[in-house]
Amino acid sequence: MTDWTRKTAAQMVEAMAAGEVTSSELVRAHLDRIAAVDGPETPSAVHAFLHIDADGALATAAAVDADRAAGVELPRLAGVPIAVKDVLVTKGLPTTAGSRILEGWIPPYDSTVASKIRAARMPILGKTNMDEFAMGSSTEHSGYGPTHNPWDLERIPGGSGGGSAASLAAWEAPLAIGSDTGGSIRQPAAVTGTVGVKPTYGGVSRYGAIALASSLDQLGPCARTVLDAAMLHEVMGGHDDMDATSLDEPVPACVDAAREGASGDLTGVRVGVITELGGSNDSGEGYQAGVKQRFEESLDAMRAAGAEIVEVSCPSFVYALAAYYLILPSEASSNLAKFDSVRFGMRVEKATIEKTMGATRAAGFGDEVKRRIILGTYALSAGYYDAYYGSAQKVRTLIQRDFAAAFEKADVLVSPTAPTTPFKLGERIDDPLAMYLNDVATIPANLAGIPGMSLPSGVAPEDGLPVGFQILAPAHEDARLYRVGAALESLLAARWGGNLIAQAPELEVSK
Amino acid sequence: MSSLERSDVARLAALARIDMTDDDLDRLSGQLSAIVDAVAQVSEVAGQDVPATSHPIPMANVHRADVVIPSLSQQAALSGAPDAEDGRFRVPQILGEEA
Numbered sequence: 001m002t003d004w005t006r007k008t009a010a011q012m013v014e015a016m017a018a019g020e021v022t023s024s025e026l027v028r029a030h031l032d033r034i035a036a037v038d039g040p041e042t043p044s045a046v047h048a049f050l051h052i053d054a055d056g057a058l059a060t061a062a063a064v065d066a067d068r069a070a071g072v073e074l075p076r077l078a079g080v081p082i083a084v085k086d087v088l089v090t091k092g093l094p095t096t097a098g099s100r101i102l103e104g105w106i107p108p109y110d111s112t113v114a115s116k117i118r119a120a121r122m123p124i125l126g127k128t129n130m131d132e133f134a135m136g137s138s139t140e141h142s143g144y145g146p147t148h149n150p151w152d153l154e155r156i157p158g159g160s161g162g163g164s165a166a167s168l169a170a171w172e173a174p175l176a177i178g179s180d181t182g183g184s185i186r187q188p189a190a191v192t193g194t195v196g197v198k199p200t201y202g203g204v205s206r207y208g209a210i211a212l213a214s215s216l217d218q219l220g221p222c223a224r225t226v227l228d229a230a231m232l233h234e235v236m237g238g239h240d241d242m243d244a245t246s247l248d249e250p251v252p253a254c255v256d257a258a259r260e261g262a263s264g265d266l267t268g269v270r271v272g273v274i275t276e277l278g279g280s281n282d283s284g285e286g287y288q289a290g291v292k293q294r295f296e297e298s299l300d301a302m303r304a305a306g307a308e309i310v311e312v313s314c315p316s317f318v319y320a321l322a323a324y325y326l327i328l329p330s331e332a333s334s335n336l337a338k339f340d341s342v343r344f345g346m347r348v349e350k351a352t353i354e355k356t357m358g359a360t361r362a363a364g365f366g367d368e369v370k371r372r373i374i375l376g377t378y379a380l381s382a383g384y385y386d387a388y389y390g391s392a393q394k395v396r397t398l399i400q401r402d403f404a405a406a407f408e409k410a411d412v413l414v415s416p417t418a419p420t421t422p423f424k425l426g427e428r429i430d431d432p433l434a435m436y437l438n439d440v441a442t443i444p445a446n447l448a449g450i451p452g453m454s455l456p457s458g459v460a461p462e463d464g465l466p467v468g469f470q471i472l473a474p475a476h477e478d479a480r481l482y483r484v485g486a487a488l489e490s491l492l493a494a495r496w497g498g499n500l501i502a503q504a505p506e507l508e509v510s511k
Numbered sequence: 512m513s514s515l516e517r518s519d520v521a522r523l524a525a526l527a528r529i530d531m532t533d534d535d536l537d538r539l540s541g542q543l544s545a546i547v548d549a550v551a552q553v554s555e556v557a558g559q560d561v562p563a564t565s566h567p568i569p570m571a572n573v574h575r576a577d578v579v580i581p582s583l584s585q586q587a588a589l590s591g592a593p594d595a596e597d598g599r600f601r602v603p604q605i606l607g608e609e610a
Contacts (some may be wrong), residue, residue, distance in 0.1 A: 108587035201567045215566050241575035247568065272532055322550040333527060340528070342600050347593035352604045354528070362530035371539055374520060375546060377527045393555040393563035400564060432542055433549055449567020475568060506566065 004029040005171040009080045009228040012154025012174060016068065016079050023061035023068075023079030023420045025464045027123050030081050031057070032384040034125065036509045041145030043154075044508060048147050048167040053095045055080060057123035064121050064411045077231055078121035080422055083173035083442030085133055085176075086162050087128040088219070089208040090114045091497050097210040098130040098160075100143040101364025102345045111208020112240045113177060113219055120235045128163030128226040132366050133336065134184055134212045137438040138162050141213070141368040141431050149192060149427070151465055151504050155422040156187030156259065157219070158438075164222045165192040169504060175232050181212045182324055183417075184456035185220050185227025190417035190468020193456045193500045195229045200475045201449035202247035205240030214245075216324075216392040216446040223491055224501050226455060226486040227262070249476065257479035260488030262391045264355035264494070267306030269484060272410025275313040279415075286419040286437060294467040295416045298457045312413065316398035323395035324443045325436060326379045326388050339364065353358035366495045371432060400448045412484050415441045417454040417468030445472055453481040455489055456500035466500060512545040 004012065004026050017022045031054050041047040064079040069096035084090060087097050091110040096102040103129040110118070114191040117124060131141040139147040139162030149157040157166040164176035165188030178185035180198035189196030197220045204219040211217060223234035237251035256290065273279045278287060278295055303309050340346040341360040348359040365373070379388040406413055419439055428434045452470055473480040493499055520540040524531045537539070585598050594601040 108590050152514065200568075201533065244573040245566070245568070245570065319553055319556065322552045325550045326545065341593060342602055344591035345593070349603060352606075353602045356603050357528040358525075358530040361528055361536075367539065370524075370531075370535075371543060371546070373527045374523045374539070374543060375550075376521045378515065378519070378543075378547070381523070381526075387554045387557055388550070390563060391555075391557040392550075393514050393565055394556050394559060394561040395553055396564035397561050398559075400567075403550060435543060447567070468566055470597075 005033045008079065008225050009172070009174045009231060009312055010225070012080050017082065023064045023123065024058060026079065026192050027057045027061040027081050027125070029185065030125055030173060033170075034085045034448070037170050037507050038172060046148050046150055046153070046166050046170045046172070046507070047145060047400070048109060048128055048163045048172055049143055050096060050129050050163070050168060052099070052126040053093055053124055057125050058091070060121065060123040071185070077235055079123070080175060081123045081125050081173055082117060083125050083128050083164055083167045083176040084117065084178050085161050085179055086130055086173055087210050088177060089210065090124070093124070093127060095127065095210070097133040097134070098145070099145065099364065099366070099369070101339050101393055103143070103359070105344050110209065112205035112242055113236050113405045114208065116235055117177070118300060122235075128161070129178060130163055131160035132280040133210065133374055134160040134179055134181055134333070135368045137187055137435055138428070139163060139426070140425060141366055143366055146425055149422050149480055151422070152505055155269070155465070158191040158192065158422065160184040161196075161222065162187045165194050165196065166287070167239055168192065168194045168222060169501060170507060172239070174224065175228060177211055177219060178222045179217060179219050180446065181328065182446050183439040185222060186442050186468065186470060187418050187438055189222060189454040191422035191466060193466035193504060194222065194224050195226055195453070195455045196220065197229050197233060197453045197478075197481060197501050198445060198451060199233065199237060199450045199478050200247065201452070202245050203252070203478060204236045205238070205243040205246050207240055207242035211335040213328040214330060214335065216328060218446070225499060226482055226489045227255070227258040227291065228324065228481045232256040238434050243359065249477075252476075252478040254479055254482045257482035258328045258486040261483040262490050264305055264490040265497055266302055266484065266487050269307045270410045271302055271307045271309050271484070272301070272312040272413045273379055274406070274413055274415050275311060275315070276315070276317045277415035279311050287416065288420045288460060288462075290313070290462045291416045291418075291420060292468050294458035294460065295469060298469050298492065299414070301495070302488060305487060310410055312409050314399070314402035314406055314444070316395060316402045319395040320387055320444045320447060321436060321440055323392040324439070324447060326392040327370040327396070329376030329446070330379045330389050331376070333373045336369070336373055345505055359430070368432070374504065379418040398449050403448050403450060403474070412480055413468045413472040416457070417441060421460045421463055421465035421467060427491050441470060448473050450483055451478040453485045456492070458500065458501065478509050515540060515547050
C-alpha cells in the first residue's frame with residue numbers, strides 16, 4: 001500500500017489528477033501520521049503542531065474531491081495538505097504566535113496568505129509551533145514547549161519556524177508556511193534536512209502576519225524539495241493592496257526555474273563564496289568541521305556541473321549580527337505594544353489600565369520577548385538613538401553595498417546556512433548571545449531585503465545530522481534561487497540515490 | 512558606552528509596561544548587559560558619512576484606491592476583547608487612583 005505521506009507535493013498533484021488518490025485520502029494519511037508522532041510536548045513527541053484542524057482539512061478536501069469528480073477546473077495545488085506557522089492570522093482557527101498572551105484567541109479575519117491558501121483549495125492541517133513572536137532559533141522560546149527535531153528528538157528543530165520544518169521532516173505535511181526575519185525559514189530547513197525560501201522583501205504580503213520586525217519580516221515556503229517550494233511560492237506571492245510594502249510586480253516564475261534547474265546543468269553560472277561566511281578568510285569561529293566539509297562538497301558538485309566558483313568579500317558583514325540585534329528589538333518593542341490587554345488576548349485585571357498592562361505583559365510574555373522589548377526600548381531612547389539605532393541603519397546601507405558589489409562578480413552567493421548542525425535542546429537556552437550566533441549567515445539577507453534559500457547539503461560525518469546550503473540572489477531575482485537550487489538538489493540526489501530527507505531515521509511510532 | 516545597570520532595566524521595563532520582580536531584574540539585567548556590550552560594536556561606524564537605510568526596498572507614496580471595502584462587523588472586532596460593553600472595548604480605570 002502506498003504511504004502517501006512520503007510523496008512530494010508535485011507527486012500528490014499528479015496522483016490526484018490521475019485518479020490514483022483523493023485529497024480526502026491524502027488528508028487522512030497526514031492526520032494519522034500526526035496522531036502517531038505528534039501531540040503535546042513530551043520527550044517522544046515531535047510537537048510540531050499547536051493546533052490541528054482535522055474537520056476543516058477534511059471538509060476542504062471533500063469539496064476539492066467533489067469538484068474534481070465534477071470536472072471543475074482546480075488550482076494547481078488544490079487538495080494538497082499544508083501546515084501553517086502560527087504567526088499567520090487564520091479566521092476561526094486559534095492563532096497565538098507561540099505566545100501565552102494570545103492563548104485562546106480566535107481571529108475574526110484571515111491574513112492575505114491564509115486567504116490565498118484557501119483560494120488555492122489547500123486543506124490546512126493545523127498551526128505549527130514557533131518561538132514566541134518568532135524570537136528565537138530553536139523553538140525553545142515557545143510558550144507551549146519546544147518542538148523536537150525528527151532526526152533526533154533530543155535536538156532543536158531550529159527556529160523560529162521549527163514547527164513548520166519539523167512537520168515536513170516528520171512526514172506530517174508535504175508543505176508548510178514559514179516566516180523569516182533573520183533566518184527563521186532557512187535555519188530550521190538546514191537543521192531538519194528540508195528546503196526553505198525567504199523571498200525578496202515585499203514579494204509576499206505581510207498583511208495578517210503577526211509582526212516581529214516590519215522592515216525584516218518576510219513570509220515564504222517550506223517544503224521537502226525545491227520544486228515543491230517553488231509551487232507554494234507562486235501561491236503565496238503577489239501584490240497586495242493591504243500591505244504598503246508589497247512589491248507591485250508579477251510573481252517570479254519559480255516553478256519554471258525549478259524545472260529548468262533540475263537538469264543539473266550549471267554551465268556559465270557564477271557562484272560567489274562569501275569570504276566572511278565560510279570562505280577563505282572566515283574567522284572560522286563556530287563553523288563545525290562537517291558543515292564546512294559538506295559545503296565544500298556541494299561547491300565541488302556545482303563546479304563539476306559547469307559553475308564558475310569565485311570568492312567575494314563582504315567586509316561589513318562583521319557588523320550584521322550587532323546591527324540586526326538593534327534593529328529587530330527596536331521594531332519589535334514598537335510592534336508588540338499592541339498586546340496591551342485591551343483588544344485581544346490575555347488580561348490580568350488590576351485597579352488601573354496602566355497596572356493591568358504591566359501585569360498582563362509580565363504574565364503573558366516569556367523571557368526572550370521581555371529581553372528584546374527592553375533592548376529595543378533602550379536602543380530607541382534619547383541619548384542612545386544615534387549611537388545604536390542610527391549606526392545600525394548605516395550598517396544596513398554598508399551591507400547593501402557589499403551585496404551590490406558581490407553580485408557584480410557572481411550570479412548567486414552561497415554559504416553554509418547555519419554554523420553547526422542542530423544542538424541539544426537546553427544547551428543554549430540560558431545564553432542568548434550563543435543562541436543569536438546561529439543566525440550569523442542568514443541575517444545579512446534580511447537586512448538587505450534580498451531572497452535566500454536553504455537546501456540540504458548532506459549530513460555531517462561526525463554526528464549524522466543535516467547540514468544546510470544557503471543560496472542568495474539579488475532582490476527581485478527569486479527565480480534564480482530555484483534555478484540554481486534545483487540544479488544542486490538534483491546533483492546531490494544523484495549522488496545520494498534520492499533526497500536527503502529519505503536518510504532521516506524512522507521515528508518511534510507510539511501507536 | 513557603559514553597559515546596562517539593574518536600575519536601567521527597571522526603568523526601561525516600566526516604560527515598556529512590563530512588571531518585573533526582583534528575580535526578573537536579577538536574571539535579565541546580566542543577560543541584557545552582555546547583549547548591549549556585544550551590539551555596541553555598531554557605533555564603530557557612527558562617524559562614517561553613510562546614509563541610513565530604514566527599509567530594504569525603497570518605496571514612496573504607496574496608496575490604494577480610495578474605495579470602501581468590506582470590513583469587520585462591530586461584533587467581530589470585539590470578539591477577541593477581554594471585556595466589552597455597549598459595543599466598545601471596556602478597560603479598567605484610566606486616570607490615576609491616588610486622586
